[in-house]
Amino acid sequence: MIDRKDIRQHAAELEAALSRRGADVVGPHSAWARVAELDRIQRRLKTELETLQAERNRVSKLIGQKKRQGEDASREIADMSQLADRLRLLQGEARKAEEEFERVLLELPNPPLDSVPDGADEEDNVEIRRWGHPRSDQVPPHFEIGERLGILDFESGARIAGSRFTVLRGAAARLERALIQFMLDMHVDRHGYDEVWVPAIVNRRTMTGTGQLPKFADDLYKLEGEDAYLIPTAEVPVTNLYQDSILDVSQLPIRHCAYTPCFRREAGSAGRDVRGMIRQHQFDKVELVHLTLPERALEDLETLTSHAEAVLQELGLPYRVVELCAGDLGFSAQKTYDLEVWLPSQQRYREISSCSSFGQFQGRRAGIRYRSGKGKPQPVATLNGSGLAIGRCLVALLENGWQPDGSIEIPEVLIPYMGGLQRIANE
C-alpha cells in the first residue's frame, strides 16, 4: 500500500506514476481522488475526536481526585455524561471514515518505478537478454508428446476434478517431483536460501498483506464457510511469515525458498491455453522470497532473477528475460522481470517465472518492518520470483527434450533425481 504521507506530500508524482500503469486516477470519482478526499475527512474527524477525548480524560482524572479526597464531584459527572454521548457519536463517524479510507487505499496498486518502460500491455514489454539456442524444427505440443508416451492424462484430470486439471503418470509424475527437489537443492545449497515449508491455506489478513485481497478475490479459491483461501503462490504464506513484526536490521536480507502447490481460479482467462498443462487450476512452484532494505531492492531483484535464470541454464532450456512495461505490471509490483522459456511447438517464448520488487508496498500492508539502531521501524522491501513454475518447466522439458523417435531426453542434472533414467520412451 502507498505511504499515507505521500498521498499528501507527493500527490503529483504518485498520480503520474499510477496513471502510467493504468490505475484509476482520472476525475473526481477516481479511486485516487477519493483516497485523498477520505484522508482529509478522516483526519479532520480524528482531530475533533481527540480534542473531546482529551477533555474527558482531564475531567475524569479530576473526578477521581475529588472522590479520593471525599469531595463532591456530581457536577463534573453530570457534565461528562453529556460529553460521553457526543463522544460515542463522533467515535462512530471517525471509525467509519477510517474504514472507508482503508478500503479504497488497499485497492490502489503500487506505483511503478520511474525506470519502468511505458506501455499498455504485454506487447510493450522490453526484451533485456536471451540465453541458449532455440530449436526451430517441428516439435509436437507437449500434450501430444505426453499423451503418446502415456505420462500426461488429461482425461482423468478432467473426470475427477474438471478442466484445467491434469494427472501425471509414471515418468512425468517422477519428473515433477525431480524438478521440485532439484530446484530446492540448488537454491538452498548454492544460492544460500533458507528453505521453508508452509501452509497452502491462509487467512484473509495474510492474503491482504501481499496484495491478493481485497481486489482479486475472484482469482482465489475460498474455503466454504471459512475465512480462508487456497494460496495462488508461495509468496503469500512465505512473505507473511513476518507479518506484524519488527525485524532487526542485522537479520536482513532474509531469503527463503519454498515449494508449494498453487491454486488459481483463472477467472478471466477462459479460452486461453485450454489444451495441455500450461494454465492449470493447480500447479506446483518453487518460489524465492527476499526481505531486504528498501535501498537494496533493485540490486536484490537482479540477484533474485539470476537465481531463477540459473535453473533454466542448468536444465539447458533456452529463455529470454523481459522487463514488464508499466501497464503490464502486477498490482503489488514496482518493477518486474519475466523469464520466458522457449516452447518449440509454439515457436515462441512463454512465461515460466516472474521476478518482482514490491518496494515497501507489501511491507507496509503486511506490517513487516525493520529497525536499525535507534531509528523508527521502517517497512521492509520485499521481492519474489518463481524459481521456477514446475508444470511449465515440465512442459518445456518435454518439448525441448523431444526426439524425432518420440522419446524425451532428460537433462544431465536431473538424471540423478530420476533414479538414473536418461530418457523417457514408450516401452
Added chain:
RNA sequence: GGAGAGAUGGCUGAGUGGUCGAAAGCGGCACCCUGCUAAGGUGUUACACGGGUUACCGUGUCGAGGGUUCGAAUCCCUCUCUCUCCGCCA
C-alpha cells in the same frame, strides 16, 4: 467434537474500577567503574496517528469487536487464537 485454563511491552511475568503505558526480572542501548578469565554501578529502553523547527504536547493501543461507567488491562457479552485432558485421526 466434549470439558477446562489462558491471551499484558523484544521475552518471562505482576496487576480485579481512577494515582497503570502498565511492577519486577531478563534481553537491548548509553555512560561510569574495574586490568584478569568480563563482572559491577547508574540511567535508558513499546507502537501508531495528529500537532510543533527542536526539547515537547495530545490521542489511541494490555488478543479482536461490542457493552456498562464520568472513568476499564481490571466488570459484562460475542468472536479468534493458544494450552491441558478426553474423543477421533495421518
